[in-house]
Amino acid sequence: MDTDQKKHLLRDMLFARRFEESCYEAYVERKIGGFLHLYPGQEACCFGVMSAARPGEDYVITGYRDHVHAIACGADPGEVMAELYGKANGSSGGFGGSMHIFDVKKHFMGGYAIVGGPFPLAAGMAMALKMKGQEAIAICFLGDAANNQGTFHETMNMASVWKLPVLFVCENNLYGIGTSIERSTAELDQYKRVAGYNIAAAMADGQDVVAVHDAATIAVDHVRNTRTPYFLELKTYRFRGHSMSDGGKYRSREEENEWKQRDPVRLLKDALVAEGALTEADYKAMDRELLKRIEDDIVPFAEQGPLPDVADVEAHVLSPDLRWARGEV
Numbered sequence: 278m279d280t281d282q283k284k285h286l287l288r289d290m291l292f293a294r295r296f297e298e299s300c301y302e303a304y305v306e307r308k309i310g311g312f313l314h315l316y317p318g319q320e321a322c323c324f325g326v327m328s329a330a331r332p333g334e335d336y337v338i339t340g341y342r343d344h345v346h347a348i349a350c351g352a353d354p355g356e357v358m359a360e361l362y363g364k365a366n367g368s369s370g371g372f373g374g375s376m377h378i379f380d381v382k383k384h385f386m387g388g389y390a391i392v393g394g395p396f397p398l399a400a401g402m403a404m405a406l407k408m409k410g411q412e413a414i415a416i417c418f419l420g421d422a423a424n425n426q427g428t429f430h431e432t433m434n435m436a437s438v439w440k441l442p443v444l445f446v447c448e449n450n451l452y453g454i455g456t457s458i459e460r461s462t463a464e465l466d467q468y469k470r471v472a473g474y475n476i477a478a479a480m481a482d483g484q485d486v487v488a489v490h491d492a493a494t495i496a497v498d499h500v501r502n503t504r505t506p507y508f509l510e511l512k513t514y515r516f517r518g519h520s521m522s523d524g525g526k527y528r529s530r531e532e533e534n535e536w537k538q539r540d541p542v543r544l545l546k547d548a549l550v551a552e553g554a555l556t557e558a559d560y561k562a563m564d565r566e567l568l569k570r571i572e573d574d575i576v577p578f579a580e581q582g583p584l585p586d587v588a589d590v591e592a593h594v595l596s597p598d599l600r601w602a603r604g605e606v
């Protein structure tokens with residue numbers, strides 16, 4: 278990867294870090310309500326994979342830890358923030374909230390609260406791409422604990438049998454809420470679990486964005502060229518709680534501090550400084566510029582946005598177009 282591409286990734290990851298920290302603050306101030314699952318620590322997974330894919334063209338789906346994935350697909354960060362605030366100028370008009378970010382134009386297909394739910398949806402998206410003969414692929418980002426759902430096994434089998442162009446990315450952060458993977462899962466290496474479904478698989482260091490990019494390049498090429506599935510496991514760690522209500526009693530401070538030594542943003546920044554491609558002053562200036570954008574543009578866009586109209590409370594619950602239910606389309 279060339280230096281310019283690394284600098285772009287550093288900017289993207291630092292922006293995502295600052296965006297999520299801003300969400301944290303807004304939640305504490307009760308400007309954001311409901312559930313909020315933050316992403317710091319895992320940024321290299323999303324940006325490393327999307328740097329090897331075609332954002333806006335490939336179809337991406339994920340779970341509830343979804344704000345950064347939407348932004349990496351090209352969703353407008355102001356609209357994502359406004360959605361978190363429940364405002365009408367949010368990406369789903371304020372009706373979705375944190376766990377249901379959606380941007381169809383950017384081919385970001387959500388944002389789902391049901392653990393393991395996106396597996397079959399990703400297979401369905403890949404089936405549609407196959408039937409339409411399109412070059413795009415489906416990419417499904419999910420956590421390690423999702424692999425213990427029945428949907429994982431059913432989807433892996435069907436994706437393999439039906440030869441579907443889908444890339445499964447497992448962001449293995451070693452925990453499902455407060456349960457460590459050692460307590461819940463017989464095979465700790467997630468990529469090995471798809472061997473029984475005859476799916477190509479690999480594992481990479483999810484804290485090193487260049488390693489993720491390299492592994493994802495192989496994975497994406499495989500899916501795009503062979504039109505068969507691939508499973509990529511990324512070993513990673515979330516630096517914050519599972520959601521905002523997390524006492525953090527299930528893991529030690531020593532473990533957290535050890536992983537924080539491998540902060541993906543700092544690792545890439547240090548590598549660029551060591552290469553002589555960036556100075557500490559350049560980095561600070563970049564950070565200031567990103568913070569200013571968040572404080573001056575993104576947060577005010579969300580804060581000043583209107584609330585959805587109460588008269589629309591039943592909108593989007595059922596499709597107004599029921600022709601399909603009557604068998605007319």
Ligand SMILES: Cc1ncc(C[n+]2csc(CCOP(=O)(O)OP(=O)(O)O)c2C)c(N)n1
Pocket residue numbers: 342390391392393419420421422423424450452453454519
């Ligand atoms: C079907 C279902 N069961 C249980 C839950 C409750 N739940 C929410 S998140 C979660 C853990 C998922 O962990 P993982 O897949 O590793 O993702 P991470 O949060 O670590 O990113 C569980 C059990 C749920 N949302 N859906």
Ligand SMILES: [Mg+2]
Pocket residue numbers: 420421422448449450451452453454
């Ligand atoms: Mg997990």
